[in-house]
Amino acid sequence: MDYEAVLNFIFKNTQHSVESIAEILDLDPSELLDSLNLNEKRINKLKLLSDFLRQYDLISNMDPV
Structure with a gap:
């Protein structure tokens, strides 16, 4: 699962x-969205x-990132 897919998953499921x-996450919103990092x-x-x-039980501890 790539970074943008994780973000999209969170937005759709929370x-x-x-x-x-x-x-x-103690980040600036622009940092979170910056795809050029x-x-x-x-x-x-x-x-x-x-x-x-x-933390929200949306993935198990065994799911690879």
Whole structure:
């Protein structure tokens, strides 16, 4: 699952907005949406988003990102 797919999944399956997710992850909303980030930053954000999804039981701990 890529970064944009994770974001789209969250938006479709939760009541969260870009702003609320960014606040939870302690990121600026523009950082969350910036598709030109370095791969390392994107991977770190994917890990944060995966943790976020696990908190809401939207993915299991065994689902690969």
